[in-house]
Every structure is written in C-alpha cells, then in structure tokens.
Amino acid sequence: MRRIAVIGAAGRMGKTLIEAIGQAEGARLTAAIERPESSLLGADAGELAGVGRLGVAIVGDLTQVLDDFDVLIDFTHPTSTLVNLEICRTAGKAMVIGTTGFSEEEKQLISRAAEQVPVVFAPNFSVGVNLTLKLLDMAARVMGDEADIEIIEAHHRHKVDAPSGTALRMGEVVAQALGRDLQKVAVYGREGQTGARDRQTIGFATVRAGDVVGDHTVLFATEGERVEITHKASSRMTFAKGAVRSAIWLAAHDRGLFDMQDVLSLRD
Numbered sequence: 278m279r280r281i282a283v284i285g286a287a288g289r290m291g292k293t294l295i296e297a298i299g300q301a302e303g304a305r306l307t308a309a310i311e312r313p314e315s316s317l318l319g320a321d322a323g324e325l326a327g328v329g330r331l332g333v334a335i336v337g338d339l340t341q342v343l344d345d346f347d348v349l350i351d352f353t354h355p356t357s358t359l360v361n362l363e364i365c366r367t368a369g370k371a372m373v374i375g376t377t378g379f380s381e382e383e384k385q386l387i388s389r390a391a392e393q394v395p396v397v398f399a400p401n402f403s404v405g406v407n408l409t410l411k412l413l414d415m416a417a418r419v420m421g422d423e424a425d426i427e428i429i430e431a432h433h434r435h436k437v438d439a440p441s442g443t444a445l446r447m448g449e450v451v452a453q454a455l456g457r458d459l460q461k462v463a464v465y466g467r468e469g470q471t472g473a474r475d476r477q478t479i480g481f482a483t484v485r486a487g488d489v490v491g492d493h494t495v496l497f498a499t500e501g502e503r504v505e506i507t508h509k510a511s512s513r514m515t516f517a518k519g520a521v522r523s524a525i526w527l528a529a530h531d532r533g534l535f536d537m538q539d540v541l542s543l544r545d
C-alpha cells in the first residue's frame with residue numbers, strides 16, 4: 278500500500294487529490310499538510326475534502342509527518358514546493374510535483390534533487406493533455422515550417438501564473454520539433470504597433486475568467502487552412518488521478534526526474 282501525503286491539502290487541487298487517493302487501488306492518504314498559520318490545522322482531511330472522516334488530521338509542518346508517508350504530492354506554489362523538495366531530498370522521500378510557474382533556475386533545482394530522490398514533475402497530469410503533446414509534435418513536424426503557431430490558454434480567475442505551465446510545455450514541444458529555441462521565439466501577448474508577424478515566432482495568449490478548469494488550443498495557420506488542436510479539462514479530477522497514478526508508479530524508482538509522458542509510457 279502506497280502511503281501518500283498531500284501538501285496544500287485545503288487547496289483546489291489538494292482537496293481533489295484527497296478524493297482521488299480515496300478512489301485509487303493501492304494508495305492511502307496518510308498525511309495532509311497546510312500552512313503553519315492555517316485555521317484548518319487539526320481538521321480531518323477527509324471531512325475537509327468532502328469525502329467523510331479519514332482519521333488524518335491536517336498539520337502545519339511537513340517535517341512533523343516524515344515517518345508517515347512514502348511519497349509527497351505537491352500542488353502549491355513554487356516557493357513552497359522548493360522548500361518541500363529540500364525536505365524530501367534530505368529525508369529520501371519521493372515527490373510528485375504539479376505546481377507550475379517555476380523559473381528555469383528553479384527547474385534546475387528540481388533536476389538536481391532528483392539525482393537523489395525520485396520525482397515526477399509535470400505541468401499537466403491529464404492523459405488527454407499528454408496525448409495532445411504527442412499530436413503537437415506531429416503537427417509541428419508536418420505543418421510547422423509553413424504555419425504561424427499560436428498557443429491560447431484559458432483558466433479560472435484564481436490562477437496566479439501565466440502563461441500556464443501546460444501552454445509553456447506545448448510551446449517547448451512545438452519549438453523542439455522545429456529546431457527553434459522557445460526562449461528566443463516566444464511572444465507573450467501583443468499590444469500597439471507590433472509590426473507584421475515574424476514567421477518564426479510562437480505566440481502565447483492568456484485568458485483568465487470565471488471557473489474555467491483549463492483550456493488549451495494550439496493553432497497552426499497557413500494561407501488557406503488552419504489546424505487547431507484543443508484540449509479542455511472539465512474536472513480537476515483528471516489531474517488528480519494522474520498525480521496519484523504517478524505516486525504509485527514512482528514506487529519502482531529510487532531516484533530520477535520523470536514526467537507524465539514516462540508514467541504513461543509515451544516517451545519516444
């Protein structure tokens with residue numbers, strides 16, 4: 278039985294993860310962590326998530342529960358995740374990281390920690406998005422040199438980072454397929470006298486509105502036709518199930534950096 282801890286337990290993803298762990302075979306929630314100043318400390322994690330009492334009280338300090346879990350699932354904020362990563366590295370604990378919004382330097386810290394402990398780090402844990410990444414690679418190879426490529430994403434009003442981690446990963450996949458460096462060709466929004474479009478660029482557009490769970494479209498537009506590849510998430514459970522699957526999958530690894538493509542055996 279895989280013993281799983283969830284940090285950010287009271288968050289949108291935290292609560293959905295607690296529900297998903299309850300539905301998974303071979304996994305059990307054994308620890309739940311929130312901020313030390315949270316008013317929810319001591320509350321039952323199952324009751325908080327709306328799935329009934331689980332007998333797991335929310336604590337405010339990850340180090341307090343290190344003996345209680347095998348793998349930590351972290352969907353919080355980059356600053357928090359990097360602190361948790363260091364605690365897990367030192368304690369030899371596996372991690373599943375769903376947090377987005379890291380800088381390139383921060384991503385390097387995750388790679389380095391994964392030399393010592395096993396980590397699955399993915400901007401999107403849904404099966405559909407990971408299939409979409411494969412479709413994008415093919416579309417870019419077939420149409421990319423002729424087409425203008427634009428990535429449009431929409432999320433709920435509470436999201437704090439932009440563009441989404443998924444949109445950025447889509448951009449990386451397309452850029453890599455075309456031999457371009459995303460850091461050099463990305464254009465994040467346009468305003469004013471922009472001039473005509475540079476053919477090599479990959480544009481990003483962000484929408485933040487209401488309760489949108491997560492929509493992503495990659496547009497390949499030539500003179501005469503357009504291909505649009507779209508994924509729409511309608512429930513956070515799709516991300517949570519993928520993260521729990523990753524936590525169980527990691528049991529077979531004692532170190533290394535993986536993503537959802539590895540978990541789904543989609544890696545070339």
Ligand SMILES: NC(=O)C1=CN([C@@H]2O[C@H](COP(=O)(O)OP(=O)(O)OC[C@H]3O[C@@H](n4cnc5c(N)ncnc54)[C@H](OP(=O)(O)O)[C@@H]3O)[C@@H](O)[C@H]2O)C=CC1
Pocket residue numbers: 284285286287288289290291310311312313352353354357374375376377378399400401402403438516
């Ligand atoms: N990879 C994927 O498939 C997905 C990734 N995400 C990403 O997951 C992250 C979280 O998203 P979401 O659940 O919507 O956000 P929420 O704000 O709802 O949840 C984040 C939770 O983490 C808590 N938190 C923040 N800092 C700490 C800390 N130091 N210690 C303990 N808890 C902490 C927050 O507490 P407080 O409210 O008090 O700040 C909150 O409860 C984002 O980066 C998002 O982009 C989201 C969905 C899917």
Ligand SMILES: O=C(O)C1=N[C@H](C(=O)O)C[C@H](O)C1
Pocket residue numbers: 377400401432436440441442443444490491492
């Ligand atoms: O913050 C969210 O909600 C989501 N974030 C992830 C991202 O930034 O790509 C994944 C998903 O789209 C939901």
